[in-house]
Amino acid sequence: MSNEKLTFLDCTLRDGGYYNDWDFEPGLVERYLDAMSSAGVDVIEMGLRTLRQEGFRGAYAYTSDEFLSGLPIPETVNVGVMVNASELVGHGNIAQRLSPLFPAACQDSPVDLVRIACHVHEFEEALEASHWLKDRGYRVGFNLMQIADRSQVEVEALARAAASYPLDVLYFADSMGSMDPEQTGRIVTWLRNHWHGALGIHTHDNLGMALQNTLAALENGVTWADATVTGMGRGPGNARTEELAIEVAHRRREPVSLVPLMKVVRQDFRPMQERFGWGTNPFYYLAGKYGIHPTYIQEMLGDSRYSEEDVLAVIEHLRINGGKKFSFDTLDTARHFYGSSRGGTWSPSERLKDREVMLLGTGPGVARYRNAIESYIRRYQPVVIALNTQAEVSSELIDLRVACHPVRLLADCQAHTALPQPLITPWSVLTDDLRQALSGKDILDFGLWVEQGTFEFDKTSCTLPTSLVVAYALAITASGDASRVLMAGFDGYSADDPRTQEMRELLAQYTNTPGARELLAVTPTRHELPVRSIFSM
Secondary structure (H helix, E strand, O other): OOOOOOOEEEOHHHHHHHHOOOOHHHHHHHHHHHHHOOOOOOOOEEEEEEOOOOOOOOHHHHHHHHHHHOOOOEEEEEEEEEEEEHHHHOOOHHHHHHOOOOOHHHHOOOEEEEEEEOHHHHHHOOOOOHHHHHHOOOEEEEEOOOOOOOOOOHHHHHHHOOOOOOOOOOEEEOOOOOOHHHHHHHHHHHHOOOOOEEEEOOEEEEOOOOOOHHHHHHHOOOEEEEEEEEHHOOOOOOOHHHHHHHHHHHHHHHOOOHHHHHHHHHHHHHHHHHOOOOOOOOOHHHHHHOOOHHHHHHHHHOOOOOOOHHHHHHHHHHHOOOOOOHHHHHHHHHHHHHOOOOOOOOOHHHHHHHOOOEEEOOOOOOHHHHHHHHHHHHOOOOEEEEEOOOOOOOHHHHOOEEOOOOHHHHHHHHHHOOOOOOOOOOOOOOOOHHHHOOOOOEEEEEEEEEOOOOOOOOOOEEEOOOOOHHHHHHHHHHHOOOOOEEEEOOOOOOOOOHHHHHHHHHHHHHHOOOOOOEEEOOOOOOOOOOOOHHHOO
């Protein structure tokens, strides 16, 4: 490790703000500031400075001089803020973009350090900001993001460019959380071939190695290190301040008090972590392993419409198609995970024309009213279609099964091969591995295409607004000209669950589409469906 003074930077209020819109409660911030001073933190990055005004963001998204001046910031720490390079480059004169963000010179501002976060393609243009900021008296740092998958030639070129500008520290960030200590040391070596100033590291914890990578960087001569309390930060979070503080104190051979930090962890940050759910898990681990932006995982885990199967399907899609840059459009496309051909060879009318169909959903209503459902089936002989591997009704009473999610199918392969009913599925979009796993199964290939806002029922395929299996099943009944559809086990969700609105829109689109069949719920439901008690039938 270098003998140069180690700088310990905490960026909880900046990186953690991605969870709560940078809207931290004042009492928490006071306790946090005291804890940082006691734990030996040198620089507190208080938040962002942004020109964006859409939507609500709390004070720590703007960290104005006036706001910062009203906070009880300890004298033992310096104040930093971060600017995203995307707000500076490609908009004309960089100085004109910086002027409203930093209206005062450093001597008249609470801010000492300005860090600029850059993607590789923004770096060289954004470096121009360093001259303007240094002329105003600020210390300047640049954070290079997504550097892990860059070649030695590319990394050295970036270091060479940085060497021509007056930076106080050059950071590299393990944005995808995919690095290991060996790769960390290798990148430090490449940067050092042309950059001889202070180096810093900011790590993510996808693989559970944020602290190990930080320590490896310190052993290789890095002298600035970031962390956040409990790792609070986008996706799986970062190296944890409470752990790095111990390591820094050991290297400095200086005593620190961790009592205020442990108190603020217990009182403030653990409850927030339970609420927002940052921290690594197998989904973040896979994202780190495949170089996928962690915000994809964060968004899906915060949206109850995404099942475990959905999350895994998106990860697999992004592994193949690339997911280093987050995009809501990409997320929506990945969620559907379907091929470019509707396909389809089986016509549902062969089995369903003019027949009553009973769909068995996955809600608890099927088990609760099983006796009545089975009695109705035996008496009136509807065509019974079960979603996925629903098994609450006697197997001999189920005629067909329907499934359309590739990852769910893969998870259920063994069950499907053991079940006696033919399986309706969009065979043409399934992977070779999945087809092999289902070999020997009686497959009814009904094609599927996903297109937002669209329901269409064709002879051997359908177009749906969503990949939900219930939408696929309803399309099958419409394409098959069923007389009507009885729905059992579609219990619904709470009013504030996003799936409630999704189903409301889905059912409205279906019923307004020419060819839709009459729907009738026969067990209790929260969905907007006509209801008739199975007992009255």
